[in-house]
Structure formats: C-alpha cells, structure tokens
Amino acid sequence: MSAEQTQLAFGWECRILADNGCAFPAPGLHSFLFKPMFTIGGFEFNKVMMLALLTTLIVVTVFTLAFGKAKVVPGKLQLAAEAGYDFVRRGIVYETMGKKEGEKYVPLMVSLFFFIWIMNIWSVIPLMQFPVSSVIAYPAVLAAIVYVTWVSVTFKRHGFVGGWKNVTGYDNSLGPIKWLVSFIELFSNLLVRPFTHAVRLFANMFAGHLMLVMFTVASWYLLNSWLIPAAGVSFVMTMVMILFELFVQAVQAYVFVLLACSYLQGALAEHH
Amino acid sequence: MSASIELAAGVSGSLGSIGYGLAAIGPGIGVGIVFGNGTQALARQPEAAGLIRANQILGFAFCEALALIGIVLPFVYGK
Numbered sequence: 310m311s312a313e314q315t316q317l318a319f320g321w322e323c324r325i326l327a328d329n330g331c332a333f334p335a336p337g338l339h340s341f342l343f344k345p346m347f348t349i350g351g352f353e354f355n356k357v358m359m360l361a362l363l364t365t366l367i368v369v370t371v372f373t374l375a376f377g378k379a380k381v382v383p384g385k386l387q388l389a390a391e392a393g394y395d396f397v398r399r400g401i402v403y404e405t406m407g408k409k410e411g412e413k414y415v416p417l418m419v420s421l422f423f424f425i426w427i428m429n430i431w432s433v434i435p436l437m438q439f440p441v442s443s444v445i446a447y448p449a450v451l452a453a454i455v456y457v458t459w460v461s462v463t464f465k466r467h468g469f470v471g472g473w474k475n476v477t478g479y480d481n482s483l484g485p486i487k488w489l490v491s492f493i494e495l496f497s498n499l500l501v502r503p504f505t506h507a508v509r510l511f512a513n514m515f516a517g518h519l520m521l522v523m524f525t526v527a528s529w530y531l532l533n534s535w536l537i538p539a540a541g542v543s544f545v546m547t548m549v550m551i552l553f554e555l556f557v558q559a560v561q562a563y564v565f566v567l568l569a570c571s572y573l574q575g576a577l578a579e580h581h
Numbered sequence: 582m583s584a585s586i587e588l589a590a591g592v593s594g595s596l597g598s599i600g601y602g603l604a605a606i607g608p609g610i611g612v613g614i615v616f617g618n619g620t621q622a623l624a625r626q627p628e629a630a631g632l633i634r635a636n637q638i639l640g641f642a643f644c645e646a647l648a649l650i651g652i653v654l655p656f657v658y659g660k
Contacts, residue, residue: 338656404635505646512649519652564642567635 324533333530336522341443341515360441364427368420397422397566405570410577414570417458421451422566429514429558432521433551440558443514445507448565452507455569460499463576475576506568513561517554524550597655604651611644 323331345353375390383391397419402411425442432440442448464472473479476498477491528543619637623630 400631400635404632508650508653509642509646512646512653516649516652560638560642564638567639568642571639 323530325531325536326533334526336519336526340519340522356439357441357444360431360437360439361428361447364424364431364441367427368423372423393423394419401563401566401570405567406574406577410574411570414573418566418570421455421569422562425451425510425565426559426562429562430555432514432518432554432558438521440514440518442510442561443518445511448507448510451510451565452503455506455572456503459569459572459576462573466577475578502572506565506572509568510561510565513557517550517557521547521550521554601651601655605648608644608648608651611647612641615640615644 323329323334325333343355343357345355346359347354371386372390375387379387394415398411398415401422402415402418405411406414428441428447430440431437432443460476463475466472467475476495478494478498479491480487483490524543524547528540528547531537531540531543615637619633619640622633626633
C-alpha cells in the first residue's frame with residue numbers, strides 16, 4: 310500500500326469531482342516507509358539512512374573546514390561556525406550548567422544541536438523533503454546517549470548511595486512521605502524522562518511532516534473545475550506550514566539540547 | 582442507562598480525530614498559560630528577556646509534547 314498510494318496522489322486521474330470516485334489519498338504511516346535503494350549483504354539502505362549519513366558529513370565537513378585551520382582573524386565560514394558554536398555554548402550550556410561545570414560538555418551539546426537541526430531541516434529541502442528525526446530510531450538513540458551520559462555522571466559524582474539519593478530526590482526532612490516522593494521521582498527520572506525526551510522530537514517532526522504532506526497532496530487533489538481556488542488556498546497553506554516548520558525545527562533542536570543540559574545539571578548538582 | 586451504553590457502542594467513524602480533539606484541550610490551555618504568563622513577565626521585566634524566553638520555550642515544549650503524543654497514538658494503536 311505504501312508506494313502505490315503515494316503514486317496515486319500524483320496521477321492525473323485521481324482528482325476531486327472526477328468520475329472514477331477517487332478518494333483523497335490521505336497521508337499516513339505509509340508516508341514514512343521507504344523502499345530500500347539498494348541492499349548490502351541483507352542490510353537495506355534507504356533514503357532516511359542516506360539523509361542521516363549526509364547530515365553527519367555536513368556537520369563534520371563544515372566544522373572541520375571552519376576550525377581545521379582556525380585563524381585569529383576569522384574568515385566568513387569560521388565566523389558563522391563560531392557564531393553557532395557560541396550560541397550553544399553561551400545560550401544553552403552556560404545558562405544551565407554554568408561555565409565551570411559546563412565547559413566539558415560543550416562539544417557534545419554543539420554536535421547534538423547541529424546534528425538534530427540539520428536532520429530536521431531536510432523536511433523542507435526540495436527533493437529530500439523528509440525529516441530524519443521523524444523516524445523514532447534516530448531521536449531514541451540520541452536520547453539514549455544523553456541518558457547514559459547523565460546517569461553515569463550522577464554515579465561518578467556522588468558515588469553509589471549518593472547517586473541513588475540524587476536520582477530519587479531522597480530527602481530526610483520530608484518525613485514518612487519521603488518514600489512516596491522518592492518512588493515518583495525515580496519513576497519520572499529514570500523511565501519517563503528518556504521516553505519524553507525522544508518522543509518530543511520524534512512527534513514534532515512526525516506531525517509536521519504529516520501536515521506538510523497533507524497540504525501538498527491536497528493542493529494537487531483539489532486542482533479540478535470550480536475547486537481550483539481551494540487548491541490555491543491549500544498551496545498557500547503549504548507555504549505557511551513550511552515557514553512554521555522552519556521555526557519548529559530550530560526550536561526542537563534547541564529544546565532537545567536544553568533538556569539534555571538540564572538533565573546533566575541535575576546530575577552534577579548536590580542533592581539536599 | 583443501558584440504552585445509552587448501546588448507543589455509545591454503536592458509534593463508529595473517525596473516532597481517532599474526535600479523541601485527538603479532546604486530547605488537544607489540555608495542552609492548548611497549557612500553551613496559553615505559558616505564553617500568557619511569559620508575555621506578562623516580559624512586560625514587567627524586559628531586562629530578563631533572555632532567561633524568560635528560554636523558560637517559555639521549555640514550558641511550551643513540555644505542554645506541546647502531550648498534544649503530539651496524541652497525534653502519534655492513533656497511528657500506533659489504530660487498526
């Protein structure tokens with residue numbers, strides 16, 4: 310059903326008010342499944358993987374070119390890369406973790422930010438038009454990296470007992486309800502946190518892509534007889550949604566890194 | 582009573598859409614509160630704009646996540 314339905318949407322026959330009674334080919338899960346481009350030893354390589362690899366290449370190349378031979382008086386590329394690096398460093402890491410503790414995690418956060426942002430931006434690049442992070446595996450692995458980092462930092466910083474106290478928010482002054490509080494904190498920190506961290510990015514990109522596909526397909530589907538103005542409205546909506554998506558993509562990359570920093574900050578902080 | 586239960590059991594169609602409409606009420610209120618109070622804070626203390634904006638976006642993301650989980654669930658559990 311996957312490829313056929315997408316093909317139908319762009320056939321001339323399938324229109325509103327057409328005699329053949331062709332229904333609106335609504336986007337769905339099939340919009341997120343791709344046929345493999347080629348197979349290497351039973352391993353299927355598809356468009357999403359290609360985009361993820363491209364993203365890695367772009368991030369690595371741009372930052373290597375910019376900082377490989379860093380000059381005191383920066384060129385254009387170095388200036389832009391420095392602005393981006395400084396935005397994450399000052400705007401996110403220093404704000405949450407402080408200069409002393411945070412400096413060590415700046416490289417991780419900068420790479421996360423630009424990796425996620427470029428993965429999201431593929432959503433509106435012509436011909437590519439698919440946000441890599443709308444496939445749950447990618448945000449899940451990124452959230453797992455952050456999770457492993459902050460949990461190991463907690464136990465390294467506070468020791469075994471102190472680490473558990475930090476994770477559960479154990480506090481003697483709470484009296485008997487401290488067990489209830491600890492249980493809820495444990496549940497929310499160790500189980501809910503990584504889940505929402507990954508799903509927030511995934512669901513934003515998933516919903517955004519669905520919306521873009523819907524308006525794009527609708528402007529094609531409505532292009533018949535007296536409904537042509539409606540197709541125009543749908544096309545304008547596509548453009549508006551693209552602008553909105555550009556904003557959402559940047560915000561989601563920002564939020565992902567901001568949350569990663571605040572988790573790390575919680576791991577580094579002294580429990581009380 | 583039993584008649585209304587029978588009636589409810591007979592409801593069919595795009596129930597996912599109705600469910601999502603209901604699910605969007607809470608996050609909608611939440612996002613409204615976040616930006617309303619954020620704007621108020623900005624008006625009262627324009628010099629703290631950077632800090633307020635960061636927290637505003639964080640609160641927005643927390644609320645919005647609920648609505649987005651609502652979008653995804655019908656795809657996961659539908660059919």
